[in-house]
Amino acid sequence: xxxxxxxxxxxxxxxxxxxxVLTIFYTWHSMSRAARNDRQGSPDEAMLSDKVQVWPYLxxxxxxxxxxxxxxxxxxxxxxxxxxxxxxxxxxxxNPSKAPWYFxxxxxxxxxxxxxxxxxxxxxxxxLGLCAIPYIDVNPKGNGYYTFRERRFAILTFCFGFLVLxxxxxxxxxxxxxxxxxxxxxxxxxxxxxxxxxTNVDWSxxxxxxxxxxxxxxxxxxxxxxxxxxxxxxxxxxxxxxxKRKSDVVRKLGPLRYSIVAGLFLIMTALPVKIILRLTLNxxxxxxxxxxxx
Amino acid sequence: xxxxxxxxxxxxxxxxxxxxxxxxNYQDTQRNRALxxxxxxxxxxxxxxxxxxxxxxxxxxxxxGITFLLFxxxxxTGVILMFYYRPAAxxxxxxxxxxxxxxxxxxxxxxxxxWAAHAMVITVMLHMFRVFLTGSYKAPRQFNWVVGxxxxxxxxxxxxxGYLLPWDQLAIWAVTVGTNMAxxxxxxxxxxxxxxxxxxxxNNDVRFVLLGGTQVGPPTxxxxxxxxxxxxxxxxxxxxxVHFWRIRKDGGISGPDTDARKS
Numbered sequence: 001x002x003x004x005x006x007x008x009x010x011x012x013x014x015x016x017x018x019x020x021v022l023t024i025f026y027t028w029h030s031m032s033r034a035a036r037n038d039r040q041g042s043p044d045e046a047m048l049s050d051k052v053q054v055w056p057y058l059x060x061x062x063x064x065x066x067x068x069x070x071x072x073x074x075x076x077x078x079x080x081x082x083x084x085x086x087x088x089x090x091x092x093x094x095n096p097s098k099a100p101w102y103f104x105x106x107x108x109x110x111x112x113x114x115x116x117x118x119x120x121x122x123x124x125x126x127x128l129g130l131c132a133i134p135y136i137d138v139n140p141k142g143n144g145y146y147t148f149r150e151r152r153f154a155i156l157t158f159c160f161g162f163l164v165l166x167x168x169x170x171x172x173x174x175x176x177x178x179x180x181x182x183x184x185x186x187x188x189x190x191x192x193x194x195x196x197x198x199t200n201v202d203w204s205x206x207x208x209x210x211x212x213x214x215x216x217x218x219x220x221x222x223x224x225x226x227x228x229x230x231x232x233x234x235x236x237x238x239x240x241x242x243x244k245r246k247s248d249v250v251r252k253l254g255p256l257r258y259s260i261v262a263g264l265f266l267i268m269t270a271l272p273v274k275i276i277l278r279l280t281l282n283x284x285x286x287x288x289x290x291x292x293x294x
Numbered sequence: 295x296x297x298x299x300x301x302x303x304x305x306x307x308x309x310x311x312x313x314x315x316x317x318x319n320y321q322d323t324q325r326n327r328a329l330x331x332x333x334x335x336x337x338x339x340x341x342x343x344x345x346x347x348x349x350x351x352x353x354x355x356x357x358x359g360i361t362f363l364l365f366x367x368x369x370x371t372g373v374i375l376m377f378y379y380r381p382a383a384x385x386x387x388x389x390x391x392x393x394x395x396x397x398x399x400x401x402x403x404x405x406x407x408x409w410a411a412h413a414m415v416i417t418v419m420l421h422m423f424r425v426f427l428t429g430s431y432k433a434p435r436q437f438n439w440v441v442g443x444x445x446x447x448x449x450x451x452x453x454x455x456g457y458l459l460p461w462d463q464l465a466i467w468a469v470t471v472g473t474n475m476a477x478x479x480x481x482x483x484x485x486x487x488x489x490x491x492x493x494x495x496x497n498n499d500v501r502f503v504l505l506g507g508t509q510v511g512p513p514t515x516x517x518x519x520x521x522x523x524x525x526x527x528x529x530x531x532x533x534x535x536v537h538f539w540r541i542r543k544d545g546g547i548s549g550p551d552t553d554a555r556k557s
Contacts, residue, residue: 012464015412019419026355026420030427033352046550048347054340055330058349065356066363073367073413077405084394087387088466090509097467100457102415102450107471116486119475130443133426134436142429144548146353151429158426162419292480292487 004186007175011083014076016101016174023167027159033146034155043145095179095192104173105166111181112274114293122271129264133158136257161268200284203229203277211288218290226287230294233270237262339538341546348547353428357421361449362534364414371407372523379459381519383512386461411453418449430548438540441533448530455522461515469518470510476501 007013037043052058099107109118141150148155176183178190202211204222211222241258244250250258277283287294306312307319318329328342347353378397379389393400422442425431431439458469477483481492482500489499496508506513541547 015416018413019416022416022420026423029352030424034427043550045347045353048350049345049549051343052346052349053324053327053343055327055337058340058344059337061349061351061356062359065351065360069360069363070367073406073410076409077402080405080409081394081401082405082408083464084390084460085462085464088383088461088463090466090511092463094463094467097471099471100454100468102453103472115475115478116480116483120479120483120486127443127447131440134431134439137432140432143432143551144428144430145550146428155427162423291491
């Protein structure tokens with residue numbers, strides 16, 4: 001237990017606790033407002049649509065918020081010192097070496113994917129995908145008020161990405177990862193000498209097809225299985241398109257927007273799929289090629 | 295007793311100096327409330343009148359405004375820290391020790407800078423969460439959402455470049471872990487897919503450009519310092535101007551389409 005307290009009381013981990021509390025509170029807050037709006041049929045916000053003067057009605061709120069934030073920030077800064085460890089030493093690597101807390105979700109994905117996916121492609125796709133949201137969400141409803149019923153898919157997808165794949169993985173990386181990036185329970189002491197056997201196998205080896213031949217060259221049969229699996233995953237988008245092409249949603253999206261939505265959605269959901277495959281079946285790679293592995 | 299103050303105030307308000315600074319008096323009239331906003335360079339970011347729900351903290355969570363407040367706090371404390379900090383590997387860590395032990399209010403300034411930076415990352419994320427949940431990125435605000443996403447990225451870069459500056463073990467190893475990713479960049483990294491095929495080596499790939507060397511060292515410190523103190527804040531401030539201006543141009547804070555709103 002004292003180990004959990006020592007992680008929690010590391011000054012740089014205080015923001016994670018703050019983030020966790022605020023995220024949980026605001027998720028509950030927005031969902032309860034959405035539920036009320038959906039129940040009423042017309043949103044609360046529409047009943048407050050008369051105009052008021054910014055001075056004093058808005059400026060007052062801003063002023064009070066600024067006072068509160070400055071007060072809290074001052075107390076926080078007086079009571080807790082920013083960390084300053086031993087001087088930088090390139091020849092002494094701490095174990096574990098952790099990125100700043102807001103990147104710990106990405107560092108956690110490194111366990112399951114090669115760096116070019118976890119460290120470069122996924123962050124780029126997160127940024128591009130976020131930028132694309134307004135242009136691929138063609139549902140005109142739910143603009144300017146809390147609702148769940150009118151935007152189920154959009155809200156569930158975003159909450160899954162933000163709450164599960166971003167916030168939870170940060171928490172996992174902070175509280176559950178110790179020396180050697182091994183999994184430790186938060187109350188467990190970090191044992192620097194813990195040895196965890198790596199018994200990972202590749203996807204094709206699950207079907208008895210080894211990734212490499214006896215002379216260590218890549219096995220074409222394994223590559224074919226890997227390629228077929230990756231293609232099969234993304235062809236789910238085509239199957240769904242053929243199945244639902246007559247529906248209002250798919251027709252409104254059009255083929256271009258649909259393929260972007262489907263592509264981003266399948267990449268996002270492939271992430272937890274690979275995590276589960278690793279944790280249950282010890283799968284290392286789905287596809288191994290001479291240039292890159294997935 | 296109070297009469298004296300009233301007389302004094304009336305006399306003062308009639309002077310040329312007072313009238314040159316303040317363009318209107320302070321009686322509580324509709325006109326003065328409007329002038330209070332329009333005649334003030336800082337407040338005229340606001341419209342004069344807004345819908346009532348936009349003043350409701352339960353709707354906006356105030357996160358965008360708090361983010362901007364934290365940016366101002368970071369600018370002020372950051373400038374003060376710059377007086378005491380030299381971005382050279384020989385001096386940086388000693389300057390931090392000096393700041394934490396010998397400079398009056400040094401620890402307060404540094405703590406406030408660090409905690410405000412962490413808080414800003416959180417408030418930016420929550421601001422985006424709120425904007426998404428209220429569907430505020432929908433027409434006509436699509437482009438402002440994109441500007442917001444870029445500002446979120448800049449906030450993370452600002453925080454990340456600042457993380458290196460204390461030049462302690464926490465700093466260089468966190469930045470080493472982060473920048474090691476760059477060598478896996480497809481096409482541009484020495485260990486990324488198709489990187490070696492395109493002639494990328496450890497001393498000419500994108501990570502080398504970022505670090506100014508093959509590992510996190512003194513040139514990295516200077517690079518991150520310049521990015522942190524000059525380049526990123528300038529780009530960020532410019533995009534903030536666009537972001538705030540677009541809120542007004544896109545019709546103010548989002549809200550449901552009602553007849554009252556259209557008028």
